[in-house]
Amino acid sequence: MSYVDLHCHLLPGLDDGAATADDMLRHARRLHAEGVRDVACTPHVKRDEFPGVPIRELQERVRRAQRAISDAGLGVRLHLGAELAHPDALLLPETDLERISQGPSGRRWLLLECPFDGLDDDFALAFRRLQGLGYGLLLAHPERSAGLLSGDGLGRLRPLLAQGALLQVNVCSLLGNHGLDVQDAAVRLVREGLAYCLASDGHPGSREQTLQLGFHLLLRAGASSTQAYRLTQANPRLLLRDGVRRPLVELERALAAAA
Numbered sequence: 001m002s003y004v005d006l007h008c009h010l011l012p013g014l015d016d017g018a019a020t021a022d023d024m025l026r027h028a029r030r031l032h033a034e035g036v037r038d039v040a041c042t043p044h045v046k047r048d049e050f051p052g053v054p055i056r057e058l059q060e061r062v063r064r065a066q067r068a069i070s071d072a073g074l075g076v077r078l079h080l081g082a083e084l085a086h087p088d089a090l091l092l093p094e095t096d097l098e099r100i101s102q103g104p105s106g107r108r109w110l111l112l113e114c115p116f117d118g119l120d121d122d123f124a125l126a127f128r129r130l131q132g133l134g135y136g137l138l139l140a141h142p143e144r145s146a147g148l149l150s151g152d153g154l155g156r157l158r159p160l161l162a163q164g165a166l167l168q169v170n171v172c173s174l175l176g177n178h179g180l181d182v183q184d185a186a187v188r189l190v191r192e193g194l195a196y197c198l199a200s201d202g203h204p205g206s207r208e209q210t211l212q213l214g215f216h217l218l219l220r221a222g223a224s225s226t227q228a229y230r231l232t233q234a235n236p237r238l239l240l241r242d243g244v245r246r247p248l249v250e251l252e253r254a255l256a257a258a259a
């Protein structure tokens, strides 16, 4: 297996993920042992809760972490990203957004966190701003947003999907660690083919399940082995390597400018 995890709080001392470099390395050993070969380091960019995450330093922090992991003989490749909260997505300068985006030039994308208290108008505004700037969007753990199934969450999600949003479901949600409602929502997103990838949203020290378990949870949720392979390996690898198509709004702007 060669899993690709696009959501992991592996960088030490930044947010509620790995507390120390030793914690980071210990989790990297587990990732290596369980077949996770590529990991996007995605610290929270959420100034309200984690004001000290230095966006300009993240590249260097990833380099340092990669050196420690490689020196330990572990075959885990790190990639720079972030988990962007929607209030920050509305305010962050474009230079900072570029620093935390992923994918090749012209096909960049961002991991946008779905708010726990539900998908509201501000979230849709943030989505539009980022898409208007030309970014593709991978929405982190929509199943954890209140009211996804019981309220109007799915109704709010579908237009975003129609505009090219991709959905990332958490391993722990499938496991049931966030409650039955979240687990039901995660299973439904998988069964209806709405989930694009699974990720650990790993927090070394508190949430350490990897995509190895996730793969088996997908099978238990009713996914075929082919779908489980796509969600844990092929799809996230495609995003890393090829990025996303430019959103329609960006193409329309380019066409209007050329007219």
Ligand SMILES: [Fe+2]
Pocket: 007, 009, 083, 201
């Ligand atoms: Fe996260």
